[in-house]
Amino acid sequence: MTAPxxxxxxxxxxxxxxxxxxxxxxxxxxxxxxxxxxxRELGVSHTSPLRHFSNKQALLDGLAIRGFERLGETxxxxxxxxxxxxxxxxxxxxRAYVGFQAKHAALCGLMFxxxxxxxxxxxxxxAGERAFSHGPAIFAEGQANGEVAAGDPARLSLVVFAAxxxxxxxxxxxxxxxxxxxxxxxxxxxxxxxGMQPCSDER
Amino acid sequence: MTAPxxxxxxxxxxxxxxxxxxxxxxxxxxxxxxxxxxxRELGVSHTSPLRHFSNKQALLDGLAIRGFERLGETxxxxxxxxxxxxxxxxxxxxRAYVGFQAKHAALCGLMFxxxxxxxxxxxxxxAGERAFSHGPAIFAEGQANGEVAAGDPARLSLVVFAAxxxxxxxxxxxxxxxxxxxxxxxxxxxxxxxGMQPCSDER
DNA sequence: ACCTGAACACCGTTCAAGT
DNA sequence: ACCTGAACACCGTTCAAGT
Numbered sequence: 001m002t003a004p005x006x007x008x009x010x011x012x013x014x015x016x017x018x019x020x021x022x023x024x025x026x027x028x029x030x031x032x033x034x035x036x037x038x039x040r041e042l043g044v045s046h047t048s049p050l051r052h053f054s055n056k057q058a059l060l061d062g063l064a065i066r067g068f069e070r071l072g073e074t075x076x077x078x079x080x081x082x083x084x085x086x087x088x089x090x091x092x093x094x095r096a097y098v099g100f101q102a103k104h105a106a107l108c109g110l111m112f113x114x115x116x117x118x119x120x121x122x123x124x125x126x127a128g129e130r131a132f133s134h135g136p137a138i139f140a141e142g143q144a145n146g147e148v149a150a151g152d153p154a155r156l157s158l159v160v161f162a163a164x165x166x167x168x169x170x171x172x173x174x175x176x177x178x179x180x181x182x183x184x185x186x187x188x189x190x191x192x193x194x195g196m197q198p199c200s201d202e203r
Numbered sequence: 204m205t206a207p208x209x210x211x212x213x214x215x216x217x218x219x220x221x222x223x224x225x226x227x228x229x230x231x232x233x234x235x236x237x238x239x240x241x242x243r244e245l246g247v248s249h250t251s252p253l254r255h256f257s258n259k260q261a262l263l264d265g266l267a268i269r270g271f272e273r274l275g276e277t278x279x280x281x282x283x284x285x286x287x288x289x290x291x292x293x294x295x296x297x298r299a300y301v302g303f304q305a306k307h308a309a310l311c312g313l314m315f316x317x318x319x320x321x322x323x324x325x326x327x328x329x330a331g332e333r334a335f336s337h338g339p340a341i342f343a344e345g346q347a348n349g350e351v352a353a354g355d356p357a358r359l360s361l362v363v364f365a366a367x368x369x370x371x372x373x374x375x376x377x378x379x380x381x382x383x384x385x386x387x388x389x390x391x392x393x394x395x396x397x398g399m400q401p402c403s404d405e406r
Numbered sequence: 407a408c409c410t411g412a413a414c415a416c417c418g419t420t421c422a423a424g425t
Numbered sequence: 426a427c428c429t430g431a432a433c434a435c436c437g438t439t440c441a442a443g444t
Contacts, residue, residue, distance in 0.1 A: 013408090036436065045410045047438080052408095056437065112372055113312075125375070132373075158379060159366065159391055166368030167361070169315055170335075172328070176361060188362055194398035216427090239417065248429045250419080255427095259418065410443070417436060424429070 014052040016042055021063055025106045035059070064114035065127045067107045072131035074100050079138050086142035087193055093138060094164055094189050098181055101168050135161055149198045156196060163188050217255040219245055224266055228309045238262070267317035268330045270310045275334035277303050282341050289345035290396055296341060297367055297392050301384055304371050338364055352401045359399060366391050 020041055024033045035056055039046040053059040078096035079089055101108045114120060115128050135157030142148035148156065167176070167184060174181050223244055227236045238259055242249040256262040281299035282292055304311045317323060318331050338360030345351035351359070370379070370387060377384050 034436070035438095046436095047411080048409060050438070109316075116375060118376065120375075154380060155382075155387075155390070158370070158373070158387070159394055162369030162373055162391065163362065163366040164369060165372045166365030166370070169368045169372055170361070170365055172319060172323075173321065177357060184358075184361070187358070188365065191362055191398045192395065195394045195396075237417070238419095249417095250430080251428060253419070408444090410441105412440095412442100414439080415437095418434095420433080421431095422429105423431100425427090 013044065013048060017049055017052060017059065018062055018066060021059060022107060025110065026104065029106055030110065060110060061114050061121055061124050064111040065124050067104065067111040068127035068131040071100055075131065075134040079134050086145065086147035089138050090160065091186055091189050093134065094160065094185050097164055098168060098185050102174055132161065146198060149196050160189065160192055163192060216247065216251060220252055220255060220262065221265055221269060224262060225310060228313065229307065232309055233313065263313060264317050264324055264327050267314040268327050270307065270314040271330035271334040274303055278334065278337040282337050289348065289350035292341050293363065294389055294392050296337065297363065297388050300367055301371060301388050305377055335364065349401060352399050363392065363395055366395060
């Protein structure tokens with residue numbers, strides 16, 4: 001029996017690179033994320049990363065894909081409890097989304113920038129769509145319960161996520177004109193939901 | 204009479220740098236924007252830019268400030284006609300905002316990134332606020348005409364701009380799931396406006 | 407299969423010097 | 426006041442070579 005699948009000098013460099021890259025991103029921004037610096041930290045030669053990622057952008061894409069996967073898990077947990085009424089679930093989802101972005105600001109910036117490129121790999125686009133799929137899901141369930149007006153759940157969900165995403169983009173340091181996002185998020189959700197309620201008093 | 208205020212080797216390098224930088228940004232993205240490359244194009248030494256901007260970030264900030272100023276002018280033109288009804292004006296404003304971002308995508312990315320930094324200069328933050336001031340303005344006028352429900356105009360405007368900003372961020376290549384922003388923008392505006400109309404049938 | 411080291415063509419920034 | 430040139434400490438990527 002030969003030695004197990006233990007690579008040459010490191011453990012599994014690909015995984016270590018992604019972890020170190022994310023740490024570097026959170027602490028020093030995209031500026032501090034350098035293949036050579038990563039190599040130094042992991043004690044390998046400065047060309048080793050190119051064995052696992054064909055270039056720097058490929059590593060960034062890998063980081064973005066994992067980011068979307070974790071975002072998806074976070075949103076999934078937020079909408080888990082099916083017993084609640086629609087507006088409560090949507091607010092939980094919105095808070096989870098904004099919270100994730102606040103916690104991983106640099107990573108989220110990278111995620112959307114990576115997704116925007118025309119040459120973005122299919123895997124990345126799919127990871128993004130999976131992460132956002134929890135929105136349409138609860139809208140569809142809300143419609144099934146008669147809590148939400150008819151319409152394409154994906155489009156209804158888009159309005160909410162767009163508003164949240166824009167709120168984050170426009171705000172500075174988690175605030176807009178001194179008002180915390182914790183306060184603005186439910187306010188915005190409430191305002192948008194009004195336009196999505198089924199017409200109980202048709203005339 | 205001595206020679207007029209004609210600088211040493213160039214015309215006015217500061218202005219030329221900003222123009223060349225914006226051109227480089229639009230054509231090659233932030234990647235292609237390099238002090239040394241700019242210097243080469245303008246035929247000056249590679250350290251000349253540092254005479255006018257203390258470092259690269261200062262030049263990027265300058266670019267962002269001008270970007271916000273031009274955005275403000277664009278939005279100002281969009282809301283000029285006071286005779287129209289509120290919803291038409293808001294839709295024009297929204298289209299102008301999305302159009303500007305579509306036309307100057309890389310610049311807009313830079314603008315918001317620059318504004319997000321904790322060390323962003325005061326001048327930049329003020330330019331940003333001025334650009335967005337046209338939103339609250341038409342909301343206030345809409346309220347004066349009885350077309351919009353009561354509430355802080357800045358907060359009402361925020362909901363709309365956040366939704367637009369997020370729509371741009373979430374979409375890829377000007378589309379979301381194959382649907383053009385030209386279609387989605389008025390749809391979103393219409394959906395949000397519903398929640399802002401004054402209660403004509405109070406009970 | 408995986409890693410290394412020299413080499414190449416770039417960067418931003420500093421600093422003493424020039425006109 | 427404005428610009429230059431050498432120098433420093435970095436980059437990403439290629440490529441022949443090693444185990």
